[in-house]
Amino acid sequence: MSYKLYGRPGWGSAIVEAQLVWYGLPYTYEAVDDLFKSPDARAKLEKVNPLAQVPTLVMPDGSIMSESAAITLLLADITGKDQLVPAAGAPERAKFLRWLIYIVANIYPTFTYADDPSRFVSVNAARDPFRAATDAYAQKLWRQIDGEAGKPWFLGERFSALDIYLDVMTRWRPKRGWFEGETPRLFAIAHRTDQAPQLASVWARNFPSR
Ligand SMILES: N[C@@H](CCC(=O)N[C@@H](CS)C(=O)NCC(=O)O)C(=O)O
Incomplete structure (x- = not known):
C-alpha cells in the first residue's frame, strides 16, 4: 500500500516529498498543473482537497491529509522515527x-x-x-x-x-x-x-x- 502525493515540482509538495523519500515510504506522484493558471487542475484537486492546494496526500488507507505541518507530524508518528521531528520530551x-x-x-x-x-x-x-x-x-x-x-x-x-x-x-x-x-x-x-x-x-x- 502506498501513498499518493498530489504535487507540482518546486511547490510546497516538495516539503512532503522530501519526507516521504527520507523515510523510504512508497508513494506515487500525481502531477498537478499550475493551480493559478488551470481552472481544470483546480477543479480536479478540489474534489480531493476542497482547498485545492498542494501538498495533498492520500494515505495508504485512502484517507486524505493536507497541511504540510500536520503531515510532517503524522509521518513521524507513523514511522516511529525522530529523525525529522524531535520526539515528545526531546529538548528541541x-x-x-x-x-x-x-x-x-x-x-x-x-x-x-x-x-x-x-x-x-x-x-x-x-x-x-x-x-x-x-x-x-x-x-x-x-x-x-x-x-x-x-x-x-x-x-x-x-x-x-x-x-x-x-x-x-x-x-x-x-x-x-x-x-x-x-x-x-x-x-x-x-x-x-x-x-x-x-x-x-x-x-x-x-x-x-x-
Ligand atoms: N497550509 C498549506 C499551504 C499549502 C499551499 O499554500 N500550497 C500552495 C503551493 S506552494 C498552493 O497549492 N497554492 C494554491 C492556492 O493557494 O490556491 C500547507 O502548509 O500545506
Missing part, C-alpha cells in the same frame, strides 16, 4: 513546534494571499501595492526566524523537517539571493540542506535548474 521539541507552526501559520499565508492578489483584492490598482506589502511582511518574518536559527541546522546539532522547509521556501520569493544577503543563517541552512545526499533526488526533481 518546543523550538521545533514553535517554528514549524510559525512558518505555516505566518509565512505560508503570505504566499496564499500574494501569489495571485486578484483573488482577494478586487480593485485592480490596489493589487501591486498589496503584494508588495505582503511580501515586505514576509521579509520581516524571515528576519525574525533568522534570529532564532542555529548552526549547522535550525535546531543546532540535529537536522529536522524545519531544514527541509527552509530549503524549499527560500527558493520562493524573495529567493535565495535575498536570503544570502539578509538572512545569512537561513541561507547557510538551506545551502547545507541542498547537499543532503538523502534528498538529492528530491531536489533534482523539484529544482532541476539549480
Whole structure:
C-alpha cells in the first residue's frame, strides 16, 4: 500500500516529498498543473482537497491529509522515527513546534494571499501595492526566524523537517539571493540542506535548474 502525493515540482509538495523519500515510504506522484493558471487542475484537486492546494496526500488507507505541518507530524508518528521531528520530551521539541507552526501559520499565508492578489483584492490598482506589502511582511518574518536559527541546522546539532522547509521556501520569493544577503543563517541552512545526499533526488526533481 502506498501513498499518493498530489504535487507540482518546486511547490510546497516538495516539503512532503522530501519526507516521504527520507523515510523510504512508497508513494506515487500525481502531477498537478499550475493551480493559478488551470481552472481544470483546480477543479480536479478540489474534489480531493476542497482547498485545492498542494501538498495533498492520500494515505495508504485512502484517507486524505493536507497541511504540510500536520503531515510532517503524522509521518513521524507513523514511522516511529525522530529523525525529522524531535520526539515528545526531546529538548528541541518546543523550538521545533514553535517554528514549524510559525512558518505555516505566518509565512505560508503570505504566499496564499500574494501569489495571485486578484483573488482577494478586487480593485485592480490596489493589487501591486498589496503584494508588495505582503511580501515586505514576509521579509520581516524571515528576519525574525533568522534570529532564532542555529548552526549547522535550525535546531543546532540535529537536522529536522524545519531544514527541509527552509530549503524549499527560500527558493520562493524573495529567493535565495535575498536570503544570502539578509538572512545569512537561513541561507547557510538551506545551502547545507541542498547537499543532503538523502534528498538529492528530491531536489533534482523539484529544482532541476539549480
Ligand atoms: N497550509 C498549506 C499551504 C499549502 C499551499 O499554500 N500550497 C500552495 C503551493 S506552494 C498552493 O497549492 N497554492 C494554491 C492556492 O493557494 O490556491 C500547507 O502548509 O500545506
